[in-house]
Amino acid sequence: MMLIALFLFAAHVFNTNADDAYLPPYIEACEFSNENLEQCIKEQIEKSLPEFTKGIPELDVPSTDPVHLDDINIDGNGLKLTFTKALMHGLKGSHLKEFKLKFDGDHGNFKLAFISNMSLTAEYEADGKLLILQIKGKGDALINCVNVDVEIESKLNQVKDNNGKDHLKLGTPSYKYKIEKTTFDLKNLFNGNKELADTTLQFANENWQQLMDDLAPPAIKQIVKTVVKAINKFFASVTTQQIIKGYSP
Numbered sequence: 437m438m439l440i441a442l443f444l445f446a447a448h449v450f451n452t453n454a455d456d457a458y459l460p461p462y463i464e465a466c467e468f469s470n471e472n473l474e475q476c477i478k479e480q481i482e483k484s485l486p487e488f489t490k491g492i493p494e495l496d497v498p499s500t501d502p503v504h505l506d507d508i509n510i511d512g513n514g515l516k517l518t519f520t521k522a523l524m525h526g527l528k529g530s531h532l533k534e535f536k537l538k539f540d541g542d543h544g545n546f547k548l549a550f551i552s553n554m555s556l557t558a559e560y561e562a563d564g565k566l567l568i569l570q571i572k573g574k575g576d577a578l579i580n581c582v583n584v585d586v587e588i589e590s591k592l593n594q595v596k597d598n599n600g601k602d603h604l605k606l607g608t609p610s611y612k613y614k615i616e617k618t619t620f621d622l623k624n625l626f627n628g629n630k631e632l633a634d635t636t637l638q639f640a641n642e643n644w645q646q647l648m649d650d651l652a653p654p655a656i657k658q659i660v661k662t663v664v665k666a667i668n669k670f671f672a673s674v675t676t677q678q679i680i681k682g683y684s685p
């Protein structure tokens with residue numbers, strides 16, 4: 437989502453080099469020499485986020501809304517809970533909270549914080565005890581997360597491709613997150629017994645924090661990984677000079 441940040445450095449308007457890769461029109465260049473590089477990129481991220489999350493097929497950049505999640509398996513404290521075919525929606529509506537970049541032309545650090553309302557759709561299977569209540573069922577799941585606040589920090593490096601051209605590359609990110617509130621809707625609990633299902637769902641929603649302690653870490657980890665991968669795909673397809681005007685290593 438937001439790491440997207442970095443690619444915003446774009447600027448193909450000034451490119452006359454026929455070798456240069458395609459750049460989408462919503463990505464404009466920032467000036468390397470300009471002391472406002474950080475601010476310029478921040479504005480670019482805010483502006484192009486909704487488009488970037490759709491992916492850029494011309495550059496092999498995958499869509500990040502929705503993010504396909506690997507299966508999530510929770511098995512402990514007397515509860516077996518799995519989510520399969522999970523999709524996380526909502527990155528395109530993210531609000532940029534903070535963006536920091538230090539880049540000396542060779543190495544850099546960046547920090548990106550954003551807030552989104554995200555929803556997860558999946559197929560779930562549950563069997564066991566949710567704290568004090570029995571839970572059993574299998575069906576569709578819809579999980580709404582309000583104000584998911586994600587902060588990502590990473591190194592930004594300069595690398596050369598096989599042709600000696602410069603590209604940016606994000607290192608392995610570190611991240612943290614906060615979630616304001618989560619609501620669960622699990623269809624077909626207890627084989628459709630409405631009374632049991634309502635009681636259990638209400639209980640789950642009152643105790644959402646405990647459930648999310650297990651559920652959120654694997655989901656957020658994959659979201660961060662997917663976003664960094666999408667940005668690095670973008671960086672691998674365009675040269676540094678294409679997105680930062682006046683850059684020289």
Ligand SMILES: *[C@@H]1O[C@H](CO)[C@@H](O)[C@H](O)[C@H]1NC(C)=O
Pocket residue numbers: 529530531551552553582583
């Ligand atoms: C998320 O939804 C809540 C309530 O619907 C709203 O107040 C908030 O501004 C939304 N947050 C974002 C990041 O869109």
